[in-house]
Amino acid sequence: MAIRPTIRDVAKAAGVSITTVSHSLNGKGRVDPATRAQVMQVVRQLGYRANRNARGLRSGRSDTLGLLLPVRADVQADEALSLDFYMQLATSAAAAAFSREQALMLLPPTIVQTGLRGFGIDGGIVVDPAPRDPRVSLLTEHGLPVVTIERDLGRPDDRWYVASETDANTRQVLDHLTAQGAERIALLVPETDWGWATETLGAVDSWISEHSAPRLIVPVAMQPGEESAFQATRRLLDGRQPPDAIFVVAARFVRGALRAAAACSRQIPGDLLIAAGVDCVQAREGDPPVTALDLHPERQAEAAVEMLVGRLDGPDGGEVEAPVYVRATLRLRASTGAGTPRASA
């Protein structure tokens, strides 16, 4: 492990001043193209990388982005969406950031209490905000730009977000269920105020009135475990006019719904169709596998990083596209009679 070359080493080797090296590297000022080429050659040769601390100290930028997931320290109690969804989001965000020479810092949820401390980040990505999410406030109060993944409905004027096309996505699910023969679709929606859940509810309501369909909407507590969804589904199926399809919005409702269907002797998809609002382990590996919306966390992460970096670079983010909507893909599976044939079937 050789000691890392500094800008001074590059300057010396290239026979220029450190100013010229800096300018060549950053495209500031005017540099003779030939000189620049020569400098870059040396840079490559020496494997030079600017010291991030030095750069940050001088320029005030750290080239580091913060990621704030809605995952609590006590993870078990809080799997609103499935953790695998967030893991995919985080991994993709890290990759996207790195391809733009940015680092990605994972900020623990406790940061809202402890404060941002001296953590040098240039901006943050807040995932699944509640209305007027305190994580957003925290960053904003420090003058840091924020991009949210899904909207913060408490900040209706904010345009810096990446969101699912919830309306279109939801309609796609409902239309699919209808095409598969469903006439009474029930919705199991989590009792949270997250934008995404609220928007889904709104989309379902619109669809219902447009289609003069029965309104079977059941708010389900986001308790740990699957019991609440199980009970809710069971109540539906034992009711007088039971649904013939269920759209479960949260990952953790999938299993409860499947279990309740079995308990009530419903064949899936014969007697009952089931679809999920987020693709997740529970849906992919359900019994039967459950049709679900792949929200494309990898694209959401990529778009959020791009938006944030664009905002950071441009003066007030003039040319950055915002908001950005990501269309989901409906993964068709056996639970709606539309999956690929099963090897074991």
Added chain:
Amino acid sequence: MAIRPTIRDVAKAAGVSITTVSHSLNGKGRVDPATRAQVMQVVRQLGYRANRNARGLRSGRSDTLGLLLPVRADVQADEALSLDFYMQLATSAAAAAFSREQALMLLPPTIVQTGLRGFGIDGGIVVDPAPRDPRVSLLTEHGLPVVTIERDLGRPDDRWYVASETDANTRQVLDHLTAQGAERIALLVPETDWGWATETLGAVDSWISEHSAPRLIVPVAMQPGEESAFQATRRLLDGRQPPDAIFVVAARFVRGALRAAAACSRQIPGDLLIAAGVDCVQAREGDPPVTALDLHPERQAEAAVEMLVGRLDGPDGGEVEAPVYVRATLRLRASTGAGTPRASA
């Protein structure tokens, strides 16, 4: 958002030099306790936090830890362990780091190709290393200390790791299955060279010879999906002397094993017991829920952060305990006839 106070502001307000402020803050040099108290008072008042870039530039430390998960960019293809396990690990690591005034940087797996660039980290945590894992090499070549979670079996002399007590954990599973009546326990082990998988295999082998038990060990390909585990289990159950219990090591084998059991008309736990080597969504929400080893990712993360920070602080980590072993907890569930009664049962 007021402009951030600098050490100079603190010094002025406290009526001392910046040297004294720095010393008070870092416990270096000797400072009159009264002076120090006075300084700290001002620090609190002003909400002063040292600028990380400045500190890092001067001291060469960034107070930032890198986390390298074994998750590829194309996540779907690579769920060796379940992603929710890694998400929990990452979240806990972030929290543990922050409580020690460290930041946690999520390093994308591609970093092995792109190189560490100028990313200022003081050390790294590598999760589930393969023998002579290139992620470990990358960091080591840069002179950075590494702590692995689970061992790198290609570096037998390395003591800087946090590992599961795989031998004890495995025996606990096998003993439990035996206590529940199993006489022919099969092992579905992933075809990887990860230390953890290798150690599990070794533990099972020891147990088998100690108990003169039949050796039913099936290496299963780590392909995406559950098909390989399904086929392997089916072959076992259709065989001449089928097992009466199956220990599936990887999260992704859980569902395949359950499905195969159903396909072969085995009641669980009546005809067949199933236990998993890692607690995960698939086990918790299996049908029936599957007894599994909770490896305590939160403790592993905490221990790894502590070890790494200790190594960074102490001269060559003199007083840091290493290695550290984390004992798993066997979560008893219905799949081994030992779970809590099910509400739906």
Added chain:
DNA sequence: CTGAAAGCGCTTACAG
């Protein structure tokens, strides 16, 4: 087009 110099906010010998 190029470079000498100031300075970002700290830490750390060093002198008192």
Added chain:
DNA sequence: CTGAAAGCGCTTACAG
């Protein structure tokens, strides 16, 4: 016990 000063490696006016 305390402080003046050097300097970490950059970027950025500024002068030429």
